[in-house]
Amino acid sequence: MTKRKKRATGAPSHANRNTVTGEIEARVVHDSLEVVGDCRFRCSKGSSWKDRGGTFRLKDPAEAGGSKKESEKNQGGGIDKGKGRRLNPAELEERSKKGLCFKCGDKWNREHVCKFKHMSLKLCEDSSGEEAEVERLEENQMVVADKVEELQTLQLSMQSRDGFTSNKYFKVWVEVKGKKLLTLIDSGATSNFIDPKVVAELAVKIVETPTYVIEVGNGEKVKNQEVCEGLEFNMQGVKFSQIFFMMELGGTELVLGMDWLASLGKIEDNFGELSLKWEKEGLAYEIEGDPALCVRQSNWKAMLRNLRDEGVGFYVDSREPEALKETVGQEEWKELLKPFEVVFHLPAGLPPMRAHDHAIRLKPYAAIPNLRPYRYPFYQKNEIEKIDKDMLQAGIVRHNTSPFSSHVLLVKKKDGGWRFCTDYRALNKVTIPNKFPIPVIEELLDELGGAVIFSKLDLKVGYHQIRMKEDDVSQTAFRTYKGYYEYLVMPFGLSNAPTTFQALMNEVLRPFLRKFCLVFFDDILIYSKSREEHRTHVKKVMMLLQEQQLYANRKKCSFGQLEIEHLGHIISGEGVSADPKKIEDMLKCLVPKDLKGLRGFLGLTGYYGKFVKNYGKTAWPLTHLLKKDSFLWSKDAQLAFEALKVAMTTVPVLALPEFEKVCVGN
Numbered sequence: 001m002t003k004r005k006k007r008a009t010g011a012p013s014h015a016n017r018n019t020v021t022g023e024i025e026a027r028v029v030h031d032s033l034e035v036v037g038d039c040r041f042r043c044s045k046g047s048s049w050k051d052r053g054g055t056f057r058l059k060d061p062a063e064a065g066g067s068k069k070e071s072e073k074n075q076g077g078g079i080d081k082g083k084g085r086r087l088n089p090a091e092l093e094e095r096s097k098k099g100l101c102f103k104c105g106d107k108w109n110r111e112h113v114c115k116f117k118h119m120s121l122k123l124c125e126d127s128s129g130e131e132a133e134v135e136r137l138e139e140n141q142m143v144v145a146d147k148v149e150e151l152q153t154l155q156l157s158m159q160s161r162d163g164f165t166s167n168k169y170f171k172v173w174v175e176v177k178g179k180k181l182l183t184l185i186d187s188g189a190t191s192n193f194i195d196p197k198v199v200a201e202l203a204v205k206i207v208e209t210p211t212y213v214i215e216v217g218n219g220e221k222v223k224n225q226e227v228c229e230g231l232e233f234n235m236q237g238v239k240f241s242q243i244f245f246m247m248e249l250g251g252t253e254l255v256l257g258m259d260w261l262a263s264l265g266k267i268e269d270n271f272g273e274l275s276l277k278w279e280k281e282g283l284a285y286e287i288e289g290d291p292a293l294c295v296r297q298s299n300w301k302a303m304l305r306n307l308r309d310e311g312v313g314f315y316v317d318s319r320e321p322e323a324l325k326e327t328v329g330q331e332e333w334k335e336l337l338k339p340f341e342v343v344f345h346l347p348a349g350l351p352p353m354r355a356h357d358h359a360i361r362l363k364p365y366a367a368i369p370n371l372r373p374y375r376y377p378f379y380q381k382n383e384i385e386k387i388d389k390d391m392l393q394a395g396i397v398r399h400n401t402s403p404f405s406s407h408v409l410l411v412k413k414k415d416g417g418w419r420f421c422t423d424y425r426a427l428n429k430v431t432i433p434n435k436f437p438i439p440v441i442e443e444l445l446d447e448l449g450g451a452v453i454f455s456k457l458d459l460k461v462g463y464h465q466i467r468m469k470e471d472d473v474s475q476t477a478f479r480t481y482k483g484y485y486e487y488l489v490m491p492f493g494l495s496n497a498p499t500t501f502q503a504l505m506n507e508v509l510r511p512f513l514r515k516f517c518l519v520f521f522d523d524i525l526i527y528s529k530s531r532e533e534h535r536t537h538v539k540k541v542m543m544l545l546q547e548q549q550l551y552a553n554r555k556k557c558s559f560g561q562l563e564i565e566h567l568g569h570i571i572s573g574e575g576v577s578a579d580p581k582k583i584e585d586m587l588k589c590l591v592p593k594d595l596k597g598l599r600g601f602l603g604l605t606g607y608y609g610k611f612v613k614n615y616g617k618t619a620w621p622l623t624h625l626l627k628k629d630s631f632l633w634s635k636d637a638q639l640a641f642e643a644l645k646v647a648m649t650t651v652p653v654l655a656l657p658e659f660e661k662v663c664v665g666n
Contacts, residue, residue, distance in 0.1 A: 369430065373481050457524040
């Protein structure tokens with residue numbers, strides 16, 4: 001069959017189109033040409049209609065499996081008249097209400113593929129010299145254009161655009177061309193977005209694309225025709241390259257959406273703890289959000305925009321006491337800590353062998369604990385399987401065949417997740433206790449006299465940074481309904497684990513202890529009498545941690561603070577006081593109904609007993625009730641209970657002793 005050529009209305013004739021270039025939108029002509037997919041093609045003088053270098057081609061209707069008559073039949077009865085023609089505003093509004101596609105009229109959803117096709121004709125001069133260059137440029141531009149055309153309508157949450165976020169939103173710092181940009185990780189955004197002001201400031205290269213539409217959560221639609229292709233950025237030591245769409249943002253400068261999340265592959269996210277983990281090419285990565293970046297709910301520009309749209313609103317300015325916000329040269333601290341970024345990364349692989357690797361010494365002739373696994377609810381089985389798989393991949397457990405076996409429990413966490421706990425109570429009963437001394441908190445605080453500036457470090461998953469001795473690995477065995485495993489690192493729950501950890505930390509930090517450093521398990525406190533001295537002290541501790549391959553949790557670390565919270569106390573140059581949050585918890589305590597409740601109240605108040613004058617005498621009526629079969633709430637007990645609450649509301653700030661000075665008594 002001979003193909004007939006039908007020229008689009010207004011197109012130049014073959015005689016005078018030698019020097020004409022341009023793009024013409026052509027509709028499907030059922031009786032002459034059929035478009036198979038979206039395509040761009042070139043038509044040169046003396047050549048026939050064909051696709052040059054594309055993956056799609058133009059077909060005669062007869063070649064597509066039907067004759068001209070069948071095409072005419074389909075055109076008349078099988079195709080909706082509204083498909084393929086330009087709709088007026090009333091028709092567009094009607095289709096929008098019914099949820100129909102604006103092009104083909106079918107039901108629209110995110111996976112919808114429009115049946116109606118468009119094609120673009122590019123008419124140009126048949127010049128062999130220019131044609132190759134034009135084709136090369138088109139191929140480069142079409143890579144970005146194809147991605148834009150596939151997306152058609154992008155989606156962005158209103159919170160991402162306006163900046164109204166809480167401390168539960170995932171915000172991080174991202175470095176682009178040496179400049180730090182505030183970035184929001186938003187799983188509700190289909191793509192990545194960048195503020196045009198940032199593009200102009202950093203002179204980022206932009207690429208022209210077909211028009212795309214960004215649909216905001218409130219229904220607003222914004223059109224644009226530019227993208228930033230292959231924009232490189234660095235996030236917490238990990239480098240990325242992504243396409244960013246232009247969008248004016250309120251509270252952030254970048255938004256990383258599903259395009260970036262999908263590029264990571266299989267991820268493990270915990271938005272409650274602002275943590276994002278993934279593996280690539282055998283390496284483990286982790287990105288941690290900073291809740292402090294979301295303290296300010298929105299900027300003034302975003303506030304005015306919402307007031308304009310809504311007509312009414314409230315402005316609330318909440319500030320903490322200045323004493324708790326005072327810091328010394330935070331920008332300087334960032335520069336000082338830059339060489340030690342590896343200390344804040346996620347540990348990869350097993351920790352090194354050390355002299356203080358954990359050992360389990362059993363009592364002579366002790367029975368080997370071998371317990372059957374519990375019967376788990378269905379919803380916990382999937383979680384156990386997932387945790388087992390993650391630990392195997394991380395290399396901290398392996399399959400086991402030893403005669404030892406302990407239970408496994410799942411404990412609900414505050415964020416709704418599950419904590420994997422191994423019940424070693426049976427093993428602990430037959431373990432010889434380790435008598436290594438645990439520091440007394442009151443004695444630690446006595447070392448802080450004269451200090452005026454403080455920093456603290458909190459080690460990440462501390463116990464898992466210590467290896468098990470190879471001979472004792474089999475004794476850590478635990479069994480689930482599906483597998484039998486043993487720990488290669490020191491697990492939580494073993495009776496001697498705290499003493500092993502404290503012994504390691506004392507050995508590592510021995511050169512600095514009681515000089516400018518204190519350690520209580522995984523909490524390290526650095527204290528100094530001047531700013532310059534403190535910078536040197538922090539640098540020494542960071543170098544030591546890096547050498548020993550010990551890792552810290554950045555979110556729980558603080559540097560250069562004039563007042564700091566440590567072990568339930570507020571420490572400053574003026575002295576030490578009780579943590580106000582703990583005092584508030586004491587005041588909320590209800591009258592104990594049993595021994596368990598009474599022990600909890602006395603334990604909480606007793607921790608701060610040194611702040612209350614004659615604490616022992618005041619608490620005696622309550623302490624007397626702890627005797628066996630003596631719990632009987634009386635009037636004296638009620639008076640003592642209320643007296644302790646009142647005393648806790650007026651606790652003083654205790655001055656720190658300075659032992660190098662002479663103390664003169666009365």
